[in-house]
Amino acid sequence: GRSFERSVLMKRQPANVIRRQAFRCDPAFRNETHSYETIVPIMSEFAGWAMPFPDCHHASSQLIVLQDLQPLGFKMADRKKGLDMEHSELAMKALARFHGTSLAMKHVDRVKFEGIRSLTTELAFAPDSEPVFGASVENALRMALTALEDESSAGESWSTSWELGEALHNLRTLKGSVFRRLQALTRPSEPLSVLCHGDLWLNNMLFRYNGDAVEEVKFVDLQVMRYSSLATDLLYFLSTSVEPSVLRFHQEDLVSIYHEALVETVSKLAPDAPKITIEQINDQIEELALFGLLMGFLLLPAITVEGSAIAASLENIQEDSDVTSKLEQHDEHFLTDRYQERVRGLVLHFVNMGYI
Numbered sequence: 001g002r003s004f005e006r007s008v009l010m011k012r013q014p015a016n017v018i019r020r021q022a023f024r025c026d027p028a029f030r031n032e033t034h035s036y037e038t039i040v041p042i043m044s045e046f047a048g049w050a051m052p053f054p055d056c057h058h059a060s061s062q063l064i065v066l067q068d069l070q071p072l073g074f075k076m077a078d079r080k081k082g083l084d085m086e087h088s089e090l091a092m093k094a095l096a097r098f099h100g101t102s103l104a105m106k107h108v109d110r111v112k113f114e115g116i117r118s119l120t121t122e123l124a125f126a127p128d129s130e131p132v133f134g135a136s137v138e139n140a141l142r143m144a145l146t147a148l149e150d151e152s153s154a155g156e157s158w159s160t161s162w163e164l165g166e167a168l169h170n171l172r173t174l175k176g177s178v179f180r181r182l183q184a185l186t187r188p189s190e191p192l193s194v195l196c197h198g199d200l201w202l203n204n205m206l207f208r209y210n211g212d213a214v215e216e217v218k219f220v221d222l223q224v225m226r227y228s229s230l231a232t233d234l235l236y237f238l239s240t241s242v243e244p245s246v247l248r249f250h251q252e253d254l255v256s257i258y259h260e261a262l263v264e265t266v267s268k269l270a271p272d273a274p275k276i277t278i279e280q281i282n283d284q285i286e287e288l289a290l291f292g293l294l295m296g297f298l299l300l301p302a303i304t305v306e307g308s309a310i311a312a313s314l315e316n317i318q319e320d321s322d323v324t325s326k327l328e329q330h331d332e333h334f335l336t337d338r339y340q341e342r343v344r345g346l347v348l349h350f351v352n353m354g355y356i
Contacts, residue, residue, distance in 0.1 A: 008057060008065050031121060047104075082202070092257045097265045141175065141178050148171075148344065188227055196226050196228045198228075206220065239299075258281070301334035
């Protein structure tokens with residue numbers, strides 16, 4: 001037969017056993033294996049179209065082999081700049097079709113849906129994650145408060161100073177309980193719970209172009225897939241991945257675009273399912289807004305930092321007790337002007353929306 005070349009991406013477990021345990025790599029690989037091998041194919045078969053993920057050629061507890069999207073013209077966006085309206089709109093529509101498939105399947109074939117839902121296990125907010133991830137989220141809040149408190153004395157930057165003061169007070173009261181709050185915020189909330197991507201920020205998205213026009217998006221990295229409110233994916237994406245001006249002026253437009261695509265998907269796949277209203281979605285966003293803000297705090301250091309400070313710090317972790325000191329040691333890399341500006345903008349947006 002004819003010979004051909006195929007480019008693939010391989011994800012392997014880290015060799016460092018202590019790092020594997022600290023970062024719960026075994027359950028992460030299990031989650032991702034179940035997602036690519038079982039969940040995504042069953043959802044695609046139910047919907048009659050492909051879910052927005054790369055093809056998987058092999059998945060096991062040690063190795064995952066995925067289609068390489070780069071030769072097909074897919075590339076990542078600039079994490080520091082964020083996504084413009086065109087890219088954000090495309091991502092919202094793809095996410096809505098994925099979420100809508102969950103909602104429809106839950107209505108049409110509850111038994112099959114429960115079968116795939118049961119394959120997902122909470123990774124980030126499981127009790128075993130608290131030693132490492134708990135330290136990370138506490139540190140993220142501490143860094144954000146440092147940035148906000150530095151700026152709050154600047155006066156002119158803060159046009160809503162009394163509201164900001166209240167927001168800062170509310171954020172300070174979270175110290176010591178961030179992980180537990182995030183656990184509560186990610187618990188399923190019916191009827192709007194779906195299979196969520198769980199880690200939906202622009203480093204986990206690739207876009208394909210036709211000339212200058214963006215035509216398609218694929219989401220990657222399914223380790224954190226969870227059954228939770230659809231608002232958690234929306235908030236995570238909005239707080240981490242769109243240009244600040246898009247978030248400030250177009251959040252409602254993006255949620256409306258998402259809602260329209262969600263309703264269209266559910267109507268096609270489950271015509272007699274209850275219609276989800278945009279008010280329901282906005283209510284969930286408001287109710288779970290703190291999740292988005294805290295995930296923004298967690299990822300903004302990585303989004304705004306120059307160089308590879310994060311990778312270097314993770315490689316050096318030898319045991320659990322090192323984690324907090326390692327994170328604090330690298331604060332100076334992250335507390336940049338760009339980081340302070342993004343944290344300030346995010347908090348002001350949440351204040352203006354009445355979320356905090």
